[in-house]
Amino acid sequence: MFPETLPARLALLNACLNGSAAVCLVLGLAMIKRGRREAHKRFMLATIALSAAFLVSYLTRYALSGDTRYAGPQALAWVYYAILITHVPLAMATVPLVLITATHALKGRFEKHKRIARITYPIWLYVSVTGVLVYLMLYQLPQG
Numbered sequence: 581m582f583p584e585t586l587p588a589r590l591a592l593l594n595a596c597l598n599g600s601a602a603v604c605l606v607l608g609l610a611m612i613k614r615g616r617r618e619a620h621k622r623f624m625l626a627t628i629a630l631s632a633a634f635l636v637s638y639l640t641r642y643a644l645s646g647d648t649r650y651a652g653p654q655a656l657a658w659v660y661y662a663i664l665i666t667h668v669p670l671a672m673a674t675v676p677l678v679l680i681t682a683t684h685a686l687k688g689r690f691e692k693h694k695r696i697a698r699i700t701y702p703i704w705l706y707v708s709v710t711g712v713l714v715y716l717m718l719y720q721l722p723q724g
């Protein structure tokens with residue numbers, strides 16, 4: 581069902597932005613593996629735009645309603661906290677990593693770009709996918 585409150589709607593929007601970022605990341609890698617540099621560039625810049633939109637929307641949601649408590653089944657609480665404890669620090673690390681990775685590429689320093697991208701890429705993908713999982717566990721699980 582479509583959420584009724586603004587914070588809940590923003591949380592849904594955030595999950596959609598994270599999910600779309602994950603899809604663009606996968607397509608971006610597929611493109612560079614096929615040697616399609618221009619398509620890779622477009623998908624990666626699209627992912628940056630989606631993640632930037634997520635950041636703005638997340639901060640707005642946080643300013644409106646603060647922390648969201650896990651209220652799902654207790655049997656799954658440890659899964660939720662295990663995801664959260666890895667998701668949060670990696671999400672913070674993603675910001676400088678993405679900026680450095682993209683800057684190397686845009687300045688044509690592709691050897692450096694490739695080296696750091698191999699760290700940035702899996703972290704970014706993990707953060708995007710776990711962002712969707714965190715949303716599902718917070719908002720879509722039945723109350724525990």
Ligand code: HEM
Pocket residue numbers: 609612613617620621624625677678679681682685686690691693694697698700701
């Ligand atoms: C932060 C965003 C980006 C990430 C995470 C990223 C990720 C990657 C990854 C993982 C590879 C290595 C693929 C492999 O091992 O085969 C790669 C290669 C490459 N990327 Fe990106 N990319 C990003 C942005 C860009 C942008 C904006 C451009 C264009 C200006 C670009 C151009 C390239 C090129 C040309 C290569 C091939 C380099 C070579 O083989 O020498 N990337 N990228």
